[in-house]
Amino acid sequence: MFLARLFSSFSSNQKAARLPSPAGLRALSGEKPGVGPHARRAFAAATSVLLLALGACQTTAPRNYPAATPLPGTYGYPAAGDSTSIGDLPWQKFFADRTLIGLIDTALQQNLDLRQASQRVEQARANVLERRAALLPSVNATGSAGYDRYGRYTMTGVGNYDTNLSQNIDGNQRVPTSVTPDYFLGLRSTWEVDLWGRLRSLRNAAQGRLLASEQGRQLVVTGIVAEVANNYYELLTLDNQLATLQRNLVLQERAFEITKVQKLAGRATELAVQQFQAQLLRTRSLVFENRQRVVETENQLNQLLGRYPGRIARPAELAEVQVPARLLAGMPARLVLRRPDVRQAELTLAANGADLDAARAAFLPALTLTPYAGVNAFRSSLLFEPSSIVAGILGGLSAPILNRRALRAQRNRATAASLEAYFAYQKILQTSVREVTNSLRGVANYDSAVVLRRQEVVVLRRAVETASLLQYTGYATYLEIITAQRSVLDAELSLAELRRTQLLQAVALYRALGGGVR
Known part of the structure; x- marks a missing residue:
């Protein structure tokens, strides 16, 4: 009362x-x-x-978060109000290449980053169990033995001496006065009663971080799916460019041989021969550069697959790779539900808010109960007698007075961490909308660029054929022939790069919309 x-x-x-x-x-x-x-x-x-x-146990009123800029209603492209999103597609359906699907499946089973993320989830789960246990009493089995020698002029020494002179005690009740033993065997418990919800707030913070770590694992999954696809498309691009270089080498070697013959016939100069030879050497050097890039990309892809360097089987040609024809983004509001990094930031914000609640509750009194039950005696032979059974409970109410400065520092740190998490959440929202918008526009622009670049390649290939015919008749100079061959080579290599970028934009859009989550 x-x-x-x-x-x-x-x-x-x-x-x-x-x-x-x-x-x-x-x-x-x-x-x-x-x-x-x-x-x-x-x-x-x-x-x-x-x-x-x-x-003295006062807390400050909760600090309100600053007003945030609301999410836009649409991305502005394609049509507004379309709720369909490719982010809802499983990655097995988004990617049509069976080879790529097999590589992604292998990576999701063996990737070391993903395994590390799984262990971070397990650590967070252990923290939750620890915080839940703090709400319950701790019970320890205890066995202790102590020996004390009390002075004749101490309260305990005089009390034991006087007790032994009493006629109301028998032999077993007489206290040894030279050295007084104290034996205890039983259970001791400690329980902090969570009056103000501090422990519950710490438990909620741990649960929030567990959920955030699970979203972090999903974020690793989406990253692996995108990175495997990017490296696979990069590898196909390099194969395509290597084939282009080999094909153009044949044309350049033929032109070089023709020029040497024309020089012997007096129809070409040594300068023309040197120019054709220099072009041929440059193309051959590009072949070796391309092969090194193939090795590096294969090794990078193998590491994503969780294995050591080796050749990656890739039967598909770059021109055969397709993505969904309609890359729809849906509504920006769906990013909150789809993207793992947004969900992770949201859960981290909630966990920091719970930490702030716990820091505020630390200013209030703490009630701790320490019950015990067991057997206690000053002779070992009497320890298991029924009369040696003891039980008790001690309740303590403590409130901070002189350590309030440290508590204020903890509260201020928790407040700053909560605000930092809030701003991080807002930043991730802005970043996600920017990434989706950039990828949407990129898909449309690169689609148009690929169409025009293909037309350019067709025209330049005809120009090379025309230059080769004119070379036999002597109506084309060596500079015109070299220019035509170099132009078609650059255009074909550029077309392969552009096609790769087009595919990477589609993958980036899929990832930005939260695609690939298992």
Whole structure:
């Protein structure tokens, strides 16, 4: 009853507790008019100190987050209001290449980054179990033995001596006075009663971080899916460029041989021969550069697959790779539900908010109960006697007074961390909308660029054929022939790069929309 009326002195807005009057103190304590003045003053002083301590336990009002810019209604492309999104497609359906699907499946089983992320989830799950256990009493089996020698002029020494002279005790009840043993065997418990929700807030923070770590694992999954696809398309691009270089080498070698023959016939100069030879050497060097890039890309892809370097089987040609014809993005509001990094930031924000609640609750009194039960005796032979059974409970109410500065520092740190998480969440939202918008526009622009570049290649190939015919008849100079061959080579290599970029834009859009989540 006393504690109930004591806690009722706190106002709901957490103002300092008011000290009751002397009459109120007598009423709270159940004092009768006959109690002496010294006892009344001692009780009033003790109660006043306790109330001052409780009144010092103040917390600050929650800090409101700054107003955030709302998400736009649409990306502006394609048609507004379309809720369909390719992010809803499983990666097995988004990618039509069976070879690529097999590589992604292997990576999701063996990738080391993903395995590390899984262990981070397990660590977060263990933290949740630890925080949940803090809400329950801790029970320990205890066995202890102590030996004390009390002086003749100590309270305990005089008490034991006087007790042994009493005629009300028998032989087993006499206390050894030279060295007094103390044996205990039983259970001891400690339980912090979560009056203000501090422990529950810490548990909620741990649960939020567990969910955030699971979203972090999903983020690794989407990254692996995208990176495997990017490296696979890069490898196909390099194969395509290598085939282009080999094909153009044949044309350049033929032109070089023709020029040497024409020089012997007096129809070409040594300068023309040197120019054709230099072009041929440059193309051959490009072949070796391309082969090195193939090796590096294969090794990178193998590492994503969780294995050591080796050749990657890739039967598909770059021109045969297709993505969904309609790359729809849906509504920006769906990013909150689809993208793992957005969900992770949201859950981290909630966890930091729970940490802030726990930091505020640390200013309030903590009630700790320490019960025990077992057997206790000063002779080992009497330890298991029925009369040696003991049990008890101690309750303690503690409130911070001199360590409030450290608590304020913890609260300020939790407040700053919560605001940091809030701004990080807003930044991720802005980043996600930017990535989707860039990828949407990129897909459209690169589609148009690929069409025009293909037309350019067709025209330049005809130009090379025309130049080759004119070379036999002597109507084309060596500079015109070299220019035509170099132009078609650059255009074909550029077309392969552009086609790769087109595919990577589609993958980037799929990833930006949260695609690839298992």
